[in-house]
Amino acid sequence: MLRYLATRLLRALLTIFLVVTFAFFVLHLSGDPAMMILSVDAPPESIKAFRAAWGLDQPVWMQYLSYIGHALTGDLGNSMRDGRPALQLVLERVPATLAITLPAFALKLGLGIPAGIYAALHRNSLADRLTMMVSVAGFTVPSFVLALVLVLLFSVRLGWLPSAGNDGPANAILPIVTLGTAGAAILARFTRSAMLEVLGQPYIRAASAKGLSWRRVVVEHALPNAAIPTTTIIGFMIGTLIAGAVVVESVFAWPGIGRLLVASVANRDLAVVQVILLMVAATMVTANIMVDVIYGWIDPRLRSPGHVAR
Amino acid sequence: MTPPLLDVRGLERVYQARRGAWPFGHSVALRAVDGVSFTLEAGRTLGLVGESGCGKTTTARLVLGLVPATGGEVKIAGQPLPRAGTAEWRGLRQLMQMVYQDPLAALDRRLAVGRQVLEPLIIHAIGRPEERRDKAIAMMESVGLAAHHYDRFPHELSGGQRQRIVLARALILDPQLLVCDEPISALDVSIQAQVVNLLLDLQARLGLAYLFISHDLRMVRQVSHEVAVMYLGRIVEQGEPDGLFAAPAHPYTKALVSAIPAPTRTLSEGSRKRMVLSGEPPNPVDLPSGCAFHPRCPFAAERCRIETPALRSMPDSRRVACHFAEELVGRMAA
């Protein structure tokens, strides 16, 4: 088990390293940030000065090495727009993003999983069909459409909720609902198919034939086994706690990381984009490792030594 | 003197396996086939038996050249086997073919079976296009199918019929050697006998040589002119079937033979108690020292742990790889 974890950790670090390298080279090979930030008709001297100040006049591989070197000491560069350390800039926005993604995550789990389980247990009933129809919306309706429709309904027509900004808790409701319902729909569909697959297995029939009450069969046998594939999806959702709100934050003008990313991308603010990419990669990778640990705990097949995971 | 059809010497296939996940752990050698030698003449059948994992299927693949050997050599009609994938190797397909355990998997489920029977003719550009269909139908009829089966799809045929299609496809190139890897294990018992009879009939008519691989000892006894018993990648006993099954020399063969359920065992086969092997079949990566069988052998002695026995000939042309073969003839228990 320990060896398994160590390998996963190593792969995780490799992924992060790849992401950082990828980000660095893509961003550097794509264009001249000096021109972007300073505007096209800035005098050549100030462009040169800017480039020298940011080390942009050095060859690419030297910039890469110095970036890595600084990164390992915690210095991830400064924003080119306002000069503050990029890491600080990004970290400032994290609470705002989490303020909507965490409640949304709770909503996804609280709404999606029970709905999926219920639908699976009452297959082909009205409730099942209804749940499935609604859940289809999860992956056919884009988040911005859902967001705008909700705004249209609750802000414009009914005037109940504010549509933008973050003056108070009421502002958070629509973003949370947008994020949560889309994810809940996907989770419901997935949980349902995982449960259906488990319920069709011979051991469920055997458990029932042994004389266990249906409730016990479901709780003790079906749910734990269905939890295994569902954990992967939940893990992915945890991984997107930081990154998943890009579009929603833009629609609601919510000052989180997503908006910062879009703005930095439009402004070619290299350091900030790199830090965000790194943070997203780190979150995804951590979530994956957590999923693997939980797998190792839930799925007894993985606990025995010498077993190949997945 | 013409060389034998198939001449295998010291054949080895070693896989590099990894113990523990990268970058921890170390590399270990998995000796799937560890020095196997035999010859096969035209028109004869060599039966290869053993438990799962003993290396029989790997030997079959090595003989056909589907897997490259890491040691030893294979000679077909006196010529060394060309490397797989080369044009010479592909040309050699006309000489040797394979019959599979699962005929449904061996057939393309999307194509009509007749089309698959004639595919080898297309691949090797034999005959004119107009003649090919006729040849395919003729081949199908000679294996016991009818012309109207030509347009059927594999899932529309029974298991026995599918295996006949696989045979027809293998035989349409008029090969001399057929490697049969568990050809009847997946079939119903009643069909097994039919297919075996068909194989014997084809051998008589066409002079085919068979390398017949199976774990079903009774079947092997019926079809083979010679039987070789494999254990952990090595041949431990080899000889003609009746003698081998009546009076096995190697302890492993004794155990296998004693496990055959035999309501009609004849008296000449001696009183036979069931000989049960102790322990688990070992991991081929962790080969025991000396004789590979010694941890489970009821007759094992100190010498068995130290020295690997070679396959040597006994007076009755039986070949055994055991230090104590002469003393153990006829004995069942220590």
Place this chain on the structure above:
Amino acid sequence: MSLASRAPGAEPGRLRRFLEAWPPLTLAALAWLAAMLVVAFAADFLAPYSITALDLRARLGPPVFMGGGWAHPLGSDELGRDVLSRLIMSIRLSLLIAFFGTIIAATVGTAMGFVAAHFRGKVEAAILVLIDFQASMPFLIIALAVLAFFGNNMILFVILMGLNSWERYARITRGLTISANEQGYANAVRQLGASNLRIYGLHLLPNIASTLIVSMTITFPETILLESGLSFLGLGVQPPLSSLGNMVGYGREYLTRAPWIMLCPSAVIVLSTLSISIVGDWLRDRLDPTLR
């Protein structure tokens, strides 16, 4: 009593069988998709106005069913441009982008899957690392980074859409090819002496095709959603070109005064992705009932 006298009862049998083979929902979905295809092909003929034609006197005019006139059946936007025309051209552009993106993804993914399954060993390990990497990062983030920094080149954009989903095809192809190679028909035909080209082209590809086609019905809507999301953020299709996503983006400004600008393209997006999913489910059941 002869069967002929059951005349009124004879019809429902045929109708029921027809409905079983062609569920109404699937028919509706197919009809919608056919309509979208027609619009995409005949866009130049169908659009009553050019997408840049201004008509400042008719700014923010409502559509026909909300009190407007037939001059602009779906209303007009803030510059007086006809929403219907822009919608028609957008459908064509979005569908084209999604189509080519899917083709790129399927081609690249299938090729990589074949390569991985054929060569095994280090090559396969490298490809698996790429697949893992792709699957572990939300593609929107990667796309954002690549796009804005390489600029808004349409060809690059389409390639990016393709790269969104290649790993799904690669994974499927690799899995199916490995199992066909190990014990299956691919091995058998190779053993017969067939060349690799023959094996992959004539045997493997047709057998994999139905699974790939079903995958396409899953990744095509994803590509539409990705493209419209990026265009909505202003980082995808750029003006003067009009796509479904950037129409919604523009419409956002006028949500209060002229919601139809945003609602029409949104409805098209939702209905189109929904239709493809329905057709995909139906195809999966038809093509291979053993698939789930």
